Amino acid sequence: xxxxxxxxxxxxxxxxxxxxxxxxxxxxxxxxxxxxxxxxxxxxxxxxxxxxxxxxxxxxxxxxxxxxxxxxxxxxxxxxxxxxxxxxxxxxxxxxxxxxxxxxxxxxxxxxxxxxxxxxxxxxxxxxxxxxxxxxxxxxxxxxxxxxxxxxxxxxxxxxxxxxxxxxxxxxxxxxxxxxxxxxxxxxxxxxxxxxxxxxxxxxxxxxxxxxxxxxxxxxxxxxxxxxxxxxxxxxxxxxxxxxxxxxxxxxxxxxxxxxxxxxxxxxxxxxxxxxxxxxxxxxxxxxxxxxxxxxxxxxxxxxxxxxxxxxxxxxxxxxxxxxxxxx
Amino acid sequence: xxxxxxxxxxxxxxxxxxxxxxxxxxxxxxxxxxxxxxxxxxxxxxxxxxxxxxxxxxxxxxxxxxxxxxxxxxxxxxxxxxxxxxxxxxxxxxxxxxxxxxxxxxxxxxxxxxxxxxxxxxxxxxxxxxxxxxxxxxxxxxxxxxxxxxxxxxxxxxxxxxxxxxxxxxxxxxxxxxxxxxxxxxxxxxxxxxxxxxxxxxxxxxxxxxxxxxxxxxxxxxxxxxxxxxxxxxxxxxxxxxxxxxxxxxxxxxxxxxxxxxxxxxxxxxxxxxxxxxxxxxxxxxxxxxxxxxxxxxxxxxxxxxxxxxxxxxxxxxxxxxxxxxxxxxxxxxxxxxxxxxxxxxxxxxxxxxxxxxxxxxxxxxxxxxxxxxxxxxxxxxxxxxxxxxxxxxxxxxxxxxxxxxxxxxxxxxxxxxxxxxxxxxxxxxxxxxxxxxxxxxxxxxxxxxxxxxxxxxxxxxxxxxxxxxxxxxxxxxxxxxxxxxxxxxxxxx
Numbered sequence: 001x002x003x004x005x006x007x008x009x010x011x012x013x014x015x016x017x018x019x020x021x022x023x024x025x026x027x028x029x030x031x032x033x034x035x036x037x038x039x040x041x042x043x044x045x046x047x048x049x050x051x052x053x054x055x056x057x058x059x060x061x062x063x064x065x066x067x068x069x070x071x072x073x074x075x076x077x078x079x080x081x082x083x084x085x086x087x088x089x090x091x092x093x094x095x096x097x098x099x100x101x102x103x104x105x106x107x108x109x110x111x112x113x114x115x116x117x118x119x120x121x122x123x124x125x126x127x128x129x130x131x132x133x134x135x136x137x138x139x140x141x142x143x144x145x146x147x148x149x150x151x152x153x154x155x156x157x158x159x160x161x162x163x164x165x166x167x168x169x170x171x172x173x174x175x176x177x178x179x180x181x182x183x184x185x186x187x188x189x190x191x192x193x194x195x196x197x198x199x200x201x202x203x204x205x206x207x208x209x210x211x212x213x214x215x216x217x218x219x220x221x222x223x224x225x226x227x228x229x230x231x232x233x234x235x236x237x238x239x240x241x242x243x244x245x246x247x248x249x250x251x252x253x254x255x256x257x258x259x260x261x262x263x264x265x266x267x268x269x270x271x272x273x274x275x276x277x278x279x280x281x282x283x284x285x286x287x288x289x290x291x292x293x294x295x296x297x298x299x300x301x302x303x304x305x306x307x308x309x310x311x312x313x314x315x316x317x318x319x320x321x322x323x324x325x326x327x328x
Numbered sequence: 329x330x331x332x333x334x335x336x337x338x339x340x341x342x343x344x345x346x347x348x349x350x351x352x353x354x355x356x357x358x359x360x361x362x363x364x365x366x367x368x369x370x371x372x373x374x375x376x377x378x379x380x381x382x383x384x385x386x387x388x389x390x391x392x393x394x395x396x397x398x399x400x401x402x403x404x405x406x407x408x409x410x411x412x413x414x415x416x417x418x419x420x421x422x423x424x425x426x427x428x429x430x431x432x433x434x435x436x437x438x439x440x441x442x443x444x445x446x447x448x449x450x451x452x453x454x455x456x457x458x459x460x461x462x463x464x465x466x467x468x469x470x471x472x473x474x475x476x477x478x479x480x481x482x483x484x485x486x487x488x489x490x491x492x493x494x495x496x497x498x499x500x501x502x503x504x505x506x507x508x509x510x511x512x513x514x515x516x517x518x519x520x521x522x523x524x525x526x527x528x529x530x531x532x533x534x535x536x537x538x539x540x541x542x543x544x545x546x547x548x549x550x551x552x553x554x555x556x557x558x559x560x561x562x563x564x565x566x567x568x569x570x571x572x573x574x575x576x577x578x579x580x581x582x583x584x585x586x587x588x589x590x591x592x593x594x595x596x597x598x599x600x601x602x603x604x605x606x607x608x609x610x611x612x613x614x615x616x617x618x619x620x621x622x623x624x625x626x627x628x629x630x631x632x633x634x635x636x637x638x639x640x641x642x643x644x645x646x647x648x649x650x651x652x653x654x655x656x657x658x659x660x661x662x663x664x665x666x667x668x669x670x671x672x673x674x675x676x677x678x679x680x681x682x683x684x685x686x687x688x689x690x691x692x693x694x695x696x697x698x699x700x701x702x703x704x705x706x707x708x709x710x711x712x713x714x715x716x717x718x719x720x721x722x723x724x725x726x727x728x729x730x731x732x733x734x735x736x737x738x739x740x741x742x743x744x745x746x747x748x749x750x751x752x753x754x755x756x757x758x759x760x761x762x763x764x765x766x767x768x769x770x771x772x773x774x775x776x777x778x779x780x781x782x783x784x785x786x787x788x789x790x791x792x793x794x795x796x797x798x799x800x801x802x803x804x805x806x807x808x809x810x811x812x813x814x815x816x817x818x819x820x821x822x
Binding site for chain 2: 325
C-alpha cells in the first residue's frame with residue numbers, strides 16, 4: 001500500500017514537473033517572443049508629412065498597449081518607398097518592425113517602379129482615409145462639380161486641375177472621377193507636393209485642385225476656397241455634396257495603414273492587430289485624428305485588408321494603362 | 329494689445345527661453361555639420377516638441393531653423409565645405425578669406441550678416457504677412473520658369489577663367505537633375521532600372537561629394553599643406569565699424585532673401601546665390617569677388633537668414649510650406665493642434681505674437697551662441713588637413729544618410745566625390761554643376777507646366793511681365809561678363 005502510494009506520488013510528481021517545465025517553456029516562449037524589445041515603425045515618407053505624423057501618433061500612444069515597450073519611428077526614404085519596403089521585407093517573421101503603408105505604395109507598385117507586391121508584407125490594419133475633394137478658389141466661376149465637367153466638355157482643354165504627382169494616388173483618384181463623368185478633356189497639372197498644387201489653384205493658375213481635405217481645411221473655413229464635392233460624405237462638411245450626390249458612384253480615397261514584415265505567424269499577426277486596435281482607440285490618438293482631419297476607416301486581417309490592397313494594385317494598373325502611364 | 333502682451337509673456341518664461349537656447353545650439357550644430365541641415369535638425373527635434381506646449385515647441389523649431397542658416401556658413405568659411413546648401417554662395421568669398429588667414433574676420437562678417445538678415449526677414453514677416461502672402465500665390469509656372477532661368481544665368485559669373493569649362497560643368501548638373509521620376513509624367517528617366525535612383529540625385533550628396541570628398545582627394549593628390557598654421561594670425565572678430573560699413577550689402581542681400589524666400593518652393597539656396605551675384609554686379613571692382621571680398625560673404629548670409637522669416641509667410645498665412653524645413657514645421661504645428669491658414673491671425677493671435685517675439689529673441693540668441701563658438705572654429709581650422717579632411721569626410725557621409733536614411737545617398741556622395749575630383753584636376757569649376765542641379769527641375773517642370781496650360785503656345789512667357797523681366801535680366805547677366813571680356817581684350821590688343 002505504502003509502496004503503491006509512493007509510486008503514485010513519484011509518478012504524479014514527474015507528471016507535475018513535466019507540466020510545469022512544458023508550461024514554463026510555452027509561457028516563456030510566448031512572453032519572451034513578443035514584445036521582447038522596442039518596436040520600430042518604419043516610414044518611407046517625408047518627415048513631418050501625413051504618413052510620418054501617423055507613425056508618430058502611433059508611437060506616442062502605443063507603449064501602454066505593447067507592455068510598456070518603447071516605440072520608435074525611423075525614416076527610410078528613397079526609391080519611391082522601395083528603400084523602406086526592402087528594410088521591412090528583410091525582417092521576415094520579426095513582429096518588432098512595422099511599416100506605414102499608404103495608397104501611394106499600391107500605386108507605386110502598380111507602376112512597376114518598385115519590385116514589391118502587397119503579398120510581400122503581412123497586412124495588419126488599415127487605419128484611416130484622408131478624403132479626396134475638388135476645391136476652387138473663392139473667385140472661381142465654378143459652383144458645382146458637374147459645372148466644372150460641363151465647362152470642360154463645352155470647351156475641351158480649357159479646364160485645368162492641379163494635384164500631386166503624375167502617376168500618384170491623387171492623379172489616379174481624379175482619373176477615376178473624370179472617367180465616371182464621361183472623360184471630359186481636363187488637363188491634369190502635376191506638382192511636386194499637394195501644397196504647391198493648392199497654391200496653383202489659389203493663385204488662379206489652375207481652375208481647381210484635387211487634393212486632401214486636411215490641406216485645404218483652413219482655406220475652406222476662411223472662405224478663401226470653396227469645395228465643389230468630396231469623395232466621401234464628411235462629418236466636418238455636412239452641406240457639401242459627395243461624389244455620390246453629384247451622380248458619380250465611386251469613393252476614391254487616400255488611405256494609410258500598418259503592415260508587418262513577411263511571414264508573420266497568424267497568432268502574432270492577430271496579437272499585433274489587437275494591440276494596434278487598442279492604440280487607435282486611445283483619446284490621444286483620437287485627438288490626433290481630429291487635428292489632422294483624418295477619418296477612421298478600419299480594415300483588418302489578411303482577408304479584408306490584404307485582398308483589398310491587391311485589388312487597389314489591380315485597379316491602379318488599369319487606370320495607369322488608361323492614362324498611358326504604365327511602366328515597363 | 330492683450331494678445332500681444334500674452335504672446336510676449338509666453339516667450340519670456342524659463343521654459344520658452346530654454347527652448348530657444350536649445351534650438352539655437354542644435355541649429356548651429358545641424359547647420360555646420362555637412363549633410364545635416366535645418367530640415368534634418370527639425371526632423372530630429374520634431375518628436376521632442378510633441379512633449380512641449382505649443383509656444384515652446386514652436387520657439388524651439390524656429391530658433392533651430394534660424395540658427396542652422398548661420399551654422400551652414402561656419403564650415404563654408406572655415407574649410408570650404410558648405411555645411412548646408414544655402415551656404416554654398418558663402419564659400420565663394422568666405423573660404424578665400426580664411427585662406428588668407430582671416431577666418432575670424434570671415435566668421436564675424438557671416439555672423440553679423442546672418443543676424444541682420446534674420447532680423448530684417450522677421451520685420452518683413454511681422455509687417456507684411458498678408459500682402460506678401462497674396463503676392464506669393466501670384467507666382468505661377470511662367471514666373472517660376474523666369475526665376476529659374478534668371479538664376480541659371482549666374483553661371484556666367486561662376487565659370488572662372490575658361491567659360492567653356494564652366495558651361496560643361498553646368499550641363500553636367502543639368503543632366504544630373506534629370507535622373508529620377510519625371511514629376512509631370514511619372515516616367516523614370518536615366519534610372520537604369522535601379523529603384524535607388526528613382527528619387528533622383530539629391531543635392532546634399534552632391535555638395536558633400538564635390539566639396540568635402542573631392543577636396544580631400546585633391547589635397548591628398550597634390551600633397552600640398554594648405555594650412556600653414558592659419559589660426560592665430562587673423563582669429564580676431566572684425567571691428568564694429570567694418571561690420572556696419574557692410575550695411576548696403578546686407579540690405580540688398582536681405583531684400584533678395586526676403587522676396588525669394590516668400591515664394592513657395594524657391595528657397596534659400598537660390599536666394600543666397602542670387603544675392604552674391606547681385607553684389608558682384610553692383611560692385612565697383614567685381615573682379616575681387618571670389619578672392620575673399622567681405623560683401624561676398626555679407627550678402628548671401630543676410631539673404632539665407634532673411635529667407636527664414638520670409639518662408640514663414642506662406643506657412644502662416646496660407647498653411648503652405650515654402651521650403652522643406654517649413655514642411656517639417658507644419659508637421660510640428662499640426663501635432664500641436666495649430667492649423668496655419670488665413671484664420672490663424674484672428675484665432676491664435678497670442679501664439680502668432682509669441683512667434684514674432686520669439687523670432688527676435690532667437691536671432692539674438694543665435695548671435696550669442698555663434699559668437700561664443702567662433703574661437704572654437706578658429707582652432708578647428710588650425711588642424712592639419714591630413715587629419716581634418718578624413719574626419720570631415722566621415723562625418724559628411726554619416727550626415728548624407730541622416731535625412732532620408734537611404735544608404736544610396738552615401739554612395740552618391742562618394743560617386744560625386746570622384747567626379748568632382750576629376751573635374752577639379754582638369755580645372756573645371758564645380759559650382760555651376762550644383763546650380764544646374766538646383767535650378768534644372770524648376771526650369772524644366774515649370775516650362776512644361778506653363779506650356780500645358782497655354783496649349784503649347786510659347787507666347788505665355790512673353791505675355792507674362794514678371795517672367796519677361798526675369799528672362800531679359802537673365803540674358804543680360806549671362807552675356808555681360810562675356811561682352812566685357814571681349815571688349816577688354818580688344819582694348820588690350822589694339
